Amino acid sequence: MSSDLDLCEDYYSRGRPIVKAKIVVVNPETLRQTTIQKDLWIDTGFDGGIHVAQSHEADIAMIGVNLLSGTLGVAGGRTETTHRCLAYLQQIGDFELPMPGIEAELIFHGSAPHGLLGLDILKHWIVRFDGPNEFFKITSSSAQRQR
């Protein structure tokens, strides 16, 4: 009997494996929080956590969280400046992750309408891509859930 837990599965959208996600950022001093709901492209070429458009920085500023400066390596080998903060991934597809969610790096960069879900999050799960059928499935094994 398989002990894998299916988190979500779906067909590709516009030829890409895209999944809905709910991301929460909390100000640890005031406990004020903000939620970002976004379509994220499952991107195995991105080694970070979650990447969203720079316009979301305004949501974070509203709750008084200081964004950290840093750099981001983008496609083609260029380096660009970015801002980032700690966030919690609380929902993937229709599956609500156990509170407080998965701790993740949230990067604000660019203006793409969809975000990216990187390897730093995907390392928690088993992700299967069915290229010919344009279908993907994310599961969590019992061993991973116990960690």
Add this chain to the structure above:
Amino acid sequence: MALSAPQTEIATFEEREFTSERFYLPATIAQENYEFARNQRIRPDPSVDTACRHRLGDGPLRLKEILGKIEPEEFHFNLPWLPPNVIKLLNKSKKGPISEKEMITLMELIAERASEHFELDVGKFVAMTFHGQVVEVSNTRVGLLKKIVGPKYPEQIFVWRIGSTAFSGRL
């Protein structure tokens, strides 16, 4: 009788005990005299000025003052030496905004100097100030962000992955 100790043995025991008490005292009068003379020799004579005086120019100069002058000032062990081009960029950034390319160069150079100065391992995730002071170090990027999300730092900080050109991305 078997229960009574012989007189000769008691006398020997008392003698030994007496000897052990005298062990901490000067054994002879000659030794006492030696100790007294030694104490007199090492006692400083109040009539002698023991402060070392050196004469530079017209006035006397105490050694203490000379030592005070050669103490390094404005040298911080928790800050790496930064090359002139970094100082120039830092000064420029204080006067106004700098370009993205200049900001990346600034962070790269500071991170490079700080990683050499503090001998940071390749792959470590580090938060540091723009003067190269390391604020936090972690093995994972989320671990680093968790450490620095709470406290407020008086200086602006940036995050870096040692040995890499960027903190994260398509690397």
